[in-house]
Amino acid sequence: SIGISVVTALIALYSYSLKRHTVWLIVFIALIIFACARLLLRLLHIEVSEFFLLVIDILLLGIFVYALRIFRDYEKTSTYLKALWDIDRAILTSLTPQNIIGAIEKRLLEITDCNALTIYKIGKNGTSLETFANYNVKREFHKQILEGNSEFIWQLISSKKCSVLECPCSGKNSGFSKVLDEFGFQSCLGVPLVLRGVPLGSLLLLTEKKKNYIKKDIQLIEGIARQLVIAMERIQTIEKIKEMNVESVLALVQAIEMRDPCTKGHSLSVANMAKEIAEKLDMSAKELELIEFAGLLHDVGKIVVSEDILQKPGPLSNEEWLIMKKHPLYSAEIIKPVKNLSDISEWIKYHHERWDGSGYPEGLKGETIPIYSRILAICDAYSAMTEKRPYRDGFTKDKARNEIMENSGKQFDPEIVEIFLKYMGDPS
Numbered sequence: 001s002i003g004i005s006v007v008t009a010l011i012a013l014y015s016y017s018l019k020r021h022t023v024w025l026i027v028f029i030a031l032i033i034f035a036c037a038r039l040l041l042r043l044l045h046i047e048v049s050e051f052f053l054l055v056i057d058i059l060l061l062g063i064f065v066y067a068l069r070i071f072r073d074y075e076k077t078s079t080y081l082k083a084l085w086d087i088d089r090a091i092l093t094s095l096t097p098q099n100i101i102g103a104i105e106k107r108l109l110e111i112t113d114c115n116a117l118t119i120y121k122i123g124k125n126g127t128s129l130e131t132f133a134n135y136n137v138k139r140e141f142h143k144q145i146l147e148g149n150s151e152f153i154w155q156l157i158s159s160k161k162c163s164v165l166e167c168p169c170s171g172k173n174s175g176f177s178k179v180l181d182e183f184g185f186q187s188c189l190g191v192p193l194v195l196r197g198v199p200l201g202s203l204l205l206l207t208e209k210k211k212n213y214i215k216k217d218i219q220l221i222e223g224i225a226r227q228l229v230i231a232m233e234r235i236q237t238i239e240k241i242k243e244m245n246v247e248s249v250l251a252l253v254q255a256i257e258m259r260d261p262c263t264k265g266h267s268l269s270v271a272n273m274a275k276e277i278a279e280k281l282d283m284s285a286k287e288l289e290l291i292e293f294a295g296l297l298h299d300v301g302k303i304v305v306s307e308d309i310l311q312k313p314g315p316l317s318n319e320e321w322l323i324m325k326k327h328p329l330y331s332a333e334i335i336k337p338v339k340n341l342s343d344i345s346e347w348i349k350y351h352h353e354r355w356d357g358s359g360y361p362e363g364l365k366g367e368t369i370p371i372y373s374r375i376l377a378i379c380d381a382y383s384a385m386t387e388k389r390p391y392r393d394g395f396t397k398d399k400a401r402n403e404i405m406e407n408s409g410k411q412f413d414p415e416i417v418e419i420f421l422k423y424m425g426d427p428s
Contacts, residue, residue: 073216079111080220101133101235104228109135112221114205116185118142119193120153121201121232129153132201132232137183144179152176156190157199162218163190166210180206187211189218191225193232200232253296266383271295273379273424278372280419291372294344298351298376301330325360328352344372351376354411374413378404378420381411 086107101119108117116136120129129150131142145153153176156163165188167181180188187210191203203225213221253267274295278288302310305327309320316324332349336342350364350373357365359377369377385400395403401421408417 077220080223101231104224104231105133105135108203108205108221108224111224112189112205112217113207114189114211115208116206118204118206119201119228120145120150120204121193122157122199129201137206141179141183144182145176149175149179152188152190153202153204156192156202160192160194160199162192162222164188164213165190184208189213189221191221193225193229195229195233200229203228253300266387267296267299269383270298270376270379273382273420274372274375276424277375277379277416277419280423281371281375287372290341290344291347291375293341294347294351294372294376295379297335297341297344298331298348298380299327300334300348301327301332303330303334305330325352329361346370347372347376349373351380353377355413356410359411369413371413371416374416378412378416382420382424 086103105117108114116134118134118137118141119132121132122128123130129146131146134142152163152165165177165180167177167186180186185206185208187207189205189211191205193200193202205221271292272295275288275292278291283291305323309316309324312320328349328351332345335348336345347370349361350369353359353362353364353369353373354377355366355369355374357363359369382400382404385395385403386397388394404412404417404420408414
């Protein structure tokens with residue numbers, strides 16, 4: 001019985017030395033309860049055998065060991081849930097792929113206590129691997145893996161199941177195991193990364209000492225891996241948007257400008273101004289990128305409008321004006337099916353709405369007009385006023401600014417007018 005108390009005391013001191021104060025407190029309480037139980041028996045003059053006291057101590061010790069286990073599970077689950085929360089927040093708010101992956105790496109390292117990690121994704125050809133991200137892994141390690149020692153990774157991808165590999169290892173994974181051993185890693189947990197049944201790649205968690213992963217550990221890591229897949233999909237989406245910026249968007253803008261030479265450079269001018277206003281409004285990097293796309297694409301619907309109308313040297317007739325007023329609708333219809341750009345279709349659709357409700361196509365008023373559309377409206381109007389058209393010369397910047405000012409609260413959002421006049425369109 002005394003021996004059990006001594007052991008319990010040693011456990012408490014060890015826990016305190018590791019700064020696991022909650023564990024220390026629980027064990028210390030156990031010691032107090034042991035002592036109180038013995039004291040109570042003596043005060044009540046209840047004589048019991050040492051064997052009975054031993055049984056009671058063992059039962060109490062068992063209860064507290066179980067309580068400690070529950071607490072550790074709770075602590076681990078809390079850490080895991082916090083990690084998921086932090087990763088979710090990073091995915092939703094981070095401005096760069098580096099920040100997103102950095103947040104995931106940090107949480108994985110905290111939860112798993114591994115020494116290094118690396119993420120490989122399947123290349124575009126479907127038969128090769130590419131390094132997507134890594135922590136504390138040397139370039140030579142990647143080189144050896146990508147040059148022919150990747151059988152363990154492909155096994156993960158094909159099976160879509162987690163696997164633990166320890167060194168030394170023989171058999172079909174010996175090539176990969178040899179690389180691990182060469183770089184000082186003794187254990188590797190491989191986690192396949194799968195999006196809606198389609199494999200994207202794999203996550204490897206590497207440790208310099210052999211590590212036993214229990215089932216619950218692997219389940220928690222798989223949960224983080226699912227968040228990693230979401231992050232990878234988002235990053236690939238961003239890359240696709242950027243690819244479209246280089247290829248399709250500029251091609252569409254050039255096509256519009258070839259049909260209406262008087263508007264050459266108009267879309268790029270609107271895009272640049274809209275992005276600058278959005279920056280002054282402290283919009284996110286994603287919003288800045290999308291509003292730049294919206295500026296480039298706001299007149300893409302003019303592809304549907306006849307060149308006779310676009311290049312008419314005088315004012316449009318009522319019928320022609322009705323056709324021209326449909327170009328925001330055409331633009332929105334063209335953009336909406338484009339993957340990753342559907343959000344801006346609404347912004348483009350309403351960029352000719354007016355603050356006082358007299359605009360088109362739906363006569364929206366005030367803040368019912370999306371703020372992105374309100375930004376585009378000012379930029380579009382200013383650019384159009386300062387450009388030369390077949391039926392008039394372009395306004396000076398000073399005159400265009402006065403027009404913007406006079407229409408504050410009528411055609412334009414007063415707050416955006418104030419920002420525009422302060423930072424852009426300086427009089428010449």
